[in-house]
Every structure is written in C-alpha cells, then in structure tokens.
Amino acid sequence: MQISGAQMVIEALIAEEVEVVFGYPGGAIMNVYDEIYKQRSFQHILTRHEQAAVHAAEGYAKATGKVGVAMITSGPGFTNGVTGLADAYMDSIPLVVISGQVPMSLIGTDAFQEIDAVGISRPCTKHNYLVTDAADLPRVLKEAFYIARTGRPGPVHVDIPKDVTAQIATFDYSKEVELETYKPTTKGNARQIKKAIEAIAAAKRPLLYLGGGIVSSGAADLVREFSKMTQIPAVETFMARGTLRFDDPLLISMLGMHGFDDRVTGKLSEFAKNAQIIHVDIDPASVSKLVHAHYPIVGDVKNVLEQMMPLAKEQIDPVRYAPWLNTIANFNKLHPLSYTEEGDRLKPQWVIERIGQLLGDKANISTDVGQHQMWTAQFYPFSRPRQWVSSGGLGTMGFGFPAALGVKRADPERVSINITGDGSILMNIQELMTAVEYKLPVINVILNNNFLGMVRQWQTLFYDKRHSQTDLSIQPDFVKVAEAFGGVGYRVTTKEEFDAALKDAVEKNVVTIIDVVVNRFENVLPMVPAGGSLFNMMLEYKEK
Amino acid sequence: MENARRVISVIVLNEASVLSRIVGLFSGRGYNIESLTVAPIPDSKYSRITIVTAGSLRVIEQITKQLHKLIPVLKVYEHADLVEKEMAMVKIPMNESLGDIEALAHAYNGRIVNVGSDTLIAMVADEPSRVGHFLEAIKRFHPKEIVRSGSVALER
Numbered sequence: 026m027q028i029s030g031a032q033m034v035i036e037a038l039i040a041e042e043v044e045v046v047f048g049y050p051g052g053a054i055m056n057v058y059d060e061i062y063k064q065r066s067f068q069h070i071l072t073r074h075e076q077a078a079v080h081a082a083e084g085y086a087k088a089t090g091k092v093g094v095a096m097i098t099s100g101p102g103f104t105n106g107v108t109g110l111a112d113a114y115m116d117s118i119p120l121v122v123i124s125g126q127v128p129m130s131l132i133g134t135d136a137f138q139e140i141d142a143v144g145i146s147r148p149c150t151k152h153n154y155l156v157t158d159a160a161d162l163p164r165v166l167k168e169a170f171y172i173a174r175t176g177r178p179g180p181v182h183v184d185i186p187k188d189v190t191a192q193i194a195t196f197d198y199s200k201e202v203e204l205e206t207y208k209p210t211t212k213g214n215a216r217q218i219k220k221a222i223e224a225i226a227a228a229k230r231p232l233l234y235l236g237g238g239i240v241s242s243g244a245a246d247l248v249r250e251f252s253k254m255t256q257i258p259a260v261e262t263f264m265a266r267g268t269l270r271f272d273d274p275l276l277i278s279m280l281g282m283h284g285f286d287d288r289v290t291g292k293l294s295e296f297a298k299n300a301q302i303i304h305v306d307i308d309p310a311s312v313s314k315l316v317h318a319h320y321p322i323v324g325d326v327k328n329v330l331e332q333m334m335p336l337a338k339e340q341i342d343p344v345r346y347a348p349w350l351n352t353i354a355n356f357n358k359l360h361p362l363s364y365t366e367e368g369d370r371l372k373p374q375w376v377i378e379r380i381g382q383l384l385g386d387k388a389n390i391s392t393d394v395g396q397h398q399m400w401t402a403q404f405y406p407f408s409r410p411r412q413w414v415s416s417g418g419l420g421t422m423g424f425g426f427p428a429a430l431g432v433k434r435a436d437p438e439r440v441s442i443n444i445t446g447d448g449s450i451l452m453n454i455q456e457l458m459t460a461v462e463y464k465l466p467v468i469n470v471i472l473n474n475n476f477l478g479m480v481r482q483w484q485t486l487f488y489d490k491r492h493s494q495t496d497l498s499i500q501p502d503f504v505k506v507a508e509a510f511g512g513v514g515y516r517v518t519t520k521e522e523f524d525a526a527l528k529d530a531v532e533k534n535v536v537t538i539i540d541v542v543v544n545r546f547e548n549v550l551p552m553v554p555a556g557g558s559l560f561n562m563m564l565e566y567k568e569k
Numbered sequence: 570m571e572n573a574r575r576v577i578s579v580i581v582l583n584e585a586s587v588l589s590r591i592v593g594l595f596s597g598r599g600y601n602i603e604s605l606t607v608a609p610i611p612d613s614k615y616s617r618i619t620i621v622t623a624g625s626l627r628v629i630e631q632i633t634k635q636l637h638k639l640i641p642v643l644k645v646y647e648h649a650d651l652v653e654k655e656m657a658m659v660k661i662p663m664n665e666s667l668g669d670i671e672a673l674a675h676a677y678n679g680r681i682v683n684v685g686s687d688t689l690i691a692m693v694a695d696e697p698s699r700v701g702h703f704l705e706a707i708k709r710f711h712p713k714e715i716v717r718s719g720s721v722a723l724e725r
C-alpha cells in the first residue's frame with residue numbers, strides 16, 4: 026500500500042488496536058492531525074496542555090495494562106510533554122509518544138519551534154527514534170509499541186519531521202518485530218529458583234516485599250495464591266498497592282514514609298542487614314542496585330512465580346512460620362497506622378478512609394504528590410491491582426488529574442477519583458475543560474491544608490519551622506473555578522458535608538471538585554528521616 | 570579496588586545516535602570516560618566501542634547493566650584478561666635528530682611515518698602505559714602536537 030507518512034501513523038495505530046489518543050496539535054504535526062480528522066477508528070482527546078496528554082495516556086495505560094498513546098507537536102509542544110515521558114520512564118509505564126518535528130531540511134538550523142527532541146528524550150525514555158524516511162515508519166512504529174510493552178515496560182518516543190509525514194512510501198505492517206539486540210529475559214533461571222525456594226523453606230522469618238512489577242506483569246493473582254499457600258506475610262511498596270487485598274491478614278501495613286526504594290531502605294548499610302535477599306526483577310540493572318541480593322533472579326515475575334509454585338508446594342511448610350506471623354500480628358497491634366481526631370477540623374486521613382468506606386472497590390484512585398498521596402497509599406482500602414495510579418518515581422505534582430481522566434476513559438464504569446492537594450491541583454487545573462468536553466466526570470478531592478504540605482512537614486521537622494514559600498493561604502475559590510469550566514464544586518468543612526458532596530458528585534455526570542478544608546498541620550507518619558535507618562523510624566510526632 | 574581503571578567493549582548496531590546513547594549513560598551519572606574508540610566491525614552491521622573508564626566494581630557493574638539495557642546494544646564485555654593497545658602520533662620540529670627519534674619510536678613499536686619541510690611525524694603503537702612512557706621520553710625533542718588514539722582491546 027502506497028500512502029503518506031501521516032496515513033501510516035493512522036494505519037499503525039489502527040493495527041495496534043489503539044482506541045484513544047491523547048494529544049494537542051501544532052504546525053509540525055498537522056499532516057497527522059489532518060488524517061486524524063478523516064478517520065473514525067479511534068478517539069482523539071484534546072487535553073489542554075501537552076503534559077496532561079502524556080499523563081492521561083499514562084493513566085490509561087496503568088488502568089488497562091495496554092500501551093498509552095500521546096501525540097504532540099515540535100518545540101514547546103514536545104518540551105511540555107517531557108515531564109510525562111520522564112514520569113512514565115521512572116514508573117515503567119508503556120507509552121508511545123509521537124511528536125512532530127520541523128522538516129528535515131530545517132533540522133539543525135534553529136528553525137521556528139525546532140528543538141533536538143530525541144536529544145532531550147534520550148535519558149528519559151526506554152527508547153526513541155527520529156524518523157528520517159517514511160519507508161522506515163511502519164518498522165519504527167511497530168518496534169515502538171513492541172519495545173514499550175515488553176520486558177521492563179516504558180515510554181518510547183517517535184519524532185517525525187513534517188516532510189516525512191507528507192512523503193509517500195510503502196506501508197507494510199505485517200512483518201514480525203525482530204530485534205537482534207533486544208531480547209528481554211522473561212523466564213527465571215531454574216537453578217537459581219530452586220535455590221531460592223530452598224532458602225525460603227529453611228528460613229524462620231520470610232517476608233514478601235512486593236513491588237510495582239507485579240502489577241505491570243499481571244502477576245497479582247499468582248502472588249495472592251503464593252502467599253496464601255505459603256502463609257508468608259507481605260509488605261507492598263508504594264507502587265504495588267492493591268496486590269493483596271487491604272484486609273488480607275498477611276499484609277503488613279505500609280513501610281516507611283515513602284514506601285519505595287532508596288527512601289524505604291533509608292541508610293543502606295542498616296537495611297535488613299541480617300536478611301538473605303531473593304530479588305526477582307525483569308530488569309537486570311535493578312537487581313542489587315541498592316541492596317545486595319543473595320539470590321538474584323532475572324525474569325518476568327509472573328513466569329518466575331509460575332516456576333516457583335510447584336517447588337513451593339512441595340518444600341515450603343506454612344506451619345513453620347506461625348511464630349513469625351504472631352510477632353507480626355503483635356507489631357501491627359503495637360504500631361497500627363492511625364491518626365487522632367481532634368477539634369472540629371476534618372482530618373485528611375479520615376477523608377480518605379471515608380472515600381474507601383463509601384466507594385471501596387467501586388473507585389479507581391489517582392493522586393497528585395505530597396502528603397495527600399502518602400495518606401492515600403496508607404489509608405485507602407485497595408482491593409485490586411490497577412486500582413491505584415500515582416506518580417511514584419518522579420513524584421510529579423500535576424499528574425493526578427490528567428491521569429484520572431485517562432483512568433476514567435479506560436474504565437468508565439467505575440468512579441475515577443483524584444485525591445489531590447491545594448498545591449498540586451493548580452498544576453493541571455486546565456484539564457477541567459477536557460473533562461467537561463469529553464464527559465469524563467473525574468472527582469477531584471482536594472485535601473486543602475493551605476500549604477505545600479509535604480514540604481511544610483519537612484520544614485517543621487528539619488528546618489526549625491521556617492516555612493519558606495510553602496504557605497498557600499492565598500487561594501482561588503475552587504467551587505467557582507469548577508463552575509467556570511462547566512463542572513460542579515463543593516466546599517466542605519464537616520463530615521456530613523463531605524458525605525453529601527461525595528454522594529452528589531458520584532451521581533453527577535460531570536467533573537467535580539470537592540474542596541475539603543482539613544487540619545493544616547497534620548504530618549505523615551511513620552517517616553524515615555533522609556539517610557536515617559528504619560531502626561530509627563519516627564512513628565509519632567508531637568507538636569511541642 | 571576503589572576506582573580502578575576498567576576497559577569495557579560494547580558491540581552496537583551501526584545506527585544514528587547510538588554513540589550519544591552510550592556516552593549519555595556515563596555523563597548522565599557523572600562518570601568520566603578516559604578514552605573512547607569506535608569503528609565498524611568488518612562485514613557486519615555492528616560497531617565496536619572500546620571505553621576506558623575508572624570506577625569501583627559496583628559502579629562498573631551498574632554501568633555494564635545499564636549499557637545492556639540500551640536497545641541497540643548487542644553485547645557488553647568488561648575485560649579482565651586482555652590485550653590492549655593504543656597508538657599515538659607526535660609532530661616534531663625538523664631541527665631534532667632524526668636518528669634519535671627513529672630509535673626512540675622503534676623501542677615502542679613505531680617509526681617515523683612522515684617527513685615534511687618543517688616537521689616530521691612519528692607514530693608508536695603499544696600498551697597504553699608504554700605509550701605514556703614514550704610521550705614522556707619524546708618531550709626532549711620538543712613535540713609541537715601529540716595525538717593519542719585511545720585504547721582498543723581484545724580478550725586473550
């Protein structure tokens with residue numbers, strides 16, 4: 026088939042069974058947008074900022090497990106999207122992001138809206154391409170989707186100069202992808218797995234430390250089966266919330282202040298220093314990156330668990346761990362995740378628990394970044410993987426709302442909630458317009474503490490209460506903001522008001538903001554001071 | 570063993586920007602590259618990149634793993650037992666003794682390769698440390714320009 030580069034992009038998206046593209050047009054990508062206009066196979070959602078387009082594609086990818094697609098123009102369109110690429114890179118989210126570029130003849134001339142896009146995206150993508158000939162486009166696009174979703178998933182960026190989208194060439198999408206230099210290991214080494222199971226069977230206090238790879242590889246059911254069969258207790262990292270049900274007796278409440286990697290381990294030399302570590306990871310570069318693994322196993326955790334199951338059934342005696350389970354039950358009792366109610370002000374933790382009580386499994390939960398994010402990870406009763414969508418690696422304020430739009434588009438039957446802060450919500454507030462236009466009724470719950478709360482907390486604890494540039498006393502009227510875009514807003518100060526607002530918002534078929542006035546000086550606990558060890562974990566903090 | 574000198578060979582697809590991907594891994598992490606050589610492998614679609622760097626075992630292990638992750642990278646060798654060579658050329662004013670220069674170059678596997686009206690060029694090819702010795706020794710002939718090629722290496 027002889028077609029233009031722009032038509033090839035459309036044909037490739039159709040062949041990849043893409044049902045929605047999030048994007049924003051501009052000069053260099055106009056040929057492709059002209060073809061989008063002519064087709065009926067997929068929906069294009071016009072976000073109001075390129076960063077939001079990429080985050081929405083991330084939310085969609087997280088909720089479905091499919092590759093999310095975003096399309097942006099050259100120069101400022103591309104640079105606006107970079108935060109999304111970096112975010113997806115850090116959290117291993119499969120994306121294909123297509124950007125326009127100035128025509129080949131102008132590349133390198135500092136042309137209008139020219140920027141070295143692949144130069145910028147190189148360190149924050151799994152792979153990227155500058156396509157210099159339309160004849161390469163079918164192969165490149167096919168590879169892009171393949172690379173994005175296989176191995177350790179991640180974003181792939183494809184930059185296409187304007188003359189290449191106009192160029193006519195042969196389109197053949199039938200060839201299988203074959204990359205001699207890219208063959209992700211998916212099965213675990215059998216000998217290593219055997220040794221690992223022997224080590225578990227001989228251990229006295231085994232612990233499953235569940236990471237985000239379980240969610241992305243679709244291994245949660247297997248993990249549930251494994252933990253039930255072996256009776257080994259588990260902790261979940263921040264990214265793995267929902268792997269085990271919140272009420273699973275084997276689940277230990279979340280570790281540390283920021284349940285993940287260097288921030289969970291605290292001081293490395295002190296981290297689980299008497300333990301033997303079995304580390305399963307699809308990415309060999311992650312094994313032993315921070316903590317030395319005694320049994321490194323490279324492979325897709327789903328396959329590795331399948332390989333482990335029969336051995337575990339034979340060798341692991343669940344009764345052996347009973348005393349250990351007792352100790353843990355005691356620890357959970359001594360140090361439960363808790364908060365105290367005081368005065369009239371709503372506690373942010375209560376709001377999150379309340380959403381959980383009222384909606385539970387019926388909601389998908391996205392967050393922005395800050396205290397509200399940590400409290401959500403701690404207090405929301407997650408009951409399934411992919412229910413939880415949050416920026417873990419990059420910690421991108423402004424992620425939550427557009428991601429929640431993508432989640433809503435992916436899973437329209439469920440309520441899509443973005444739990445956010447009064448700081449973060451303003452970083453992509455313009456997406457109210459997208460939500461209204463495309464009827465994506467996301468509920469934004471602002472835990473409004475009139476602060477950049479997370480930074481304020483660190484200032485309180487480690488900077489002698491010098492609250493430098495974190496006071497957000499000056500605020501917009503969020504109710505009016507929502508209304509101005511055609512949504513609905515609520516301002517809430519009591520429990521009754523919150524219940525009523527949430528009930529109303531769920532019934533409304535339009536985007537909402539519930540602006541909840543919460544206690545200003547609440548802190549996230551427990552926390553591990555940066556560079557400190559878990560042994561010195563702060564479990565409580567009393568204002569002096 | 571902290572910050573020992575290491576030689577890493579990377580076999581990569583010959584394609585646009587592959588070198589920036591490799592170099593970016595080093596610069597993005599603040600690691601220095603002491604030398605780097607690239608050339609296509611004959612009769613193949615691959616090139617061989619030889620990188621000399623310094624770092625702890627841990628750092629080097631991370632770098633090798635990260636290099637492996639790059640899509641166009643076929644193989645990464647972190648050499649232990651290897652034959653390593655480097656070449657150097659020096660430009661020397663013509664008023665020095667040709668015989669002495671020739672003899673010195675000869676001791677380091679080299680010779681005079683060009684004689685012009687004002688300057689001559691001598692080259693040597695030897696182990697990198699020996700090339701260093703040669704460049705020390707040649708100083709007394711007042712070299713005007715020196716170029717080193719960087720190491721190439723093969724496992725024994």
Ligand SMILES: Cc1ncc(C[n+]2csc(CCOP(=O)(O)OP(=O)(O)O)c2C)c(N)n1
Nearest residue numbers: 395396397420422446447448449477478479
């Ligand atoms: C884009 C971006 N800029 C800055 C930060 C640093 N930062 C982390 S949390 C935080 C405060 C967030 O405040 P808010 O959204 O009100 O949430 P709260 O902590 O009060 O719940 C800031 C500024 C960040 N994570 N992302």
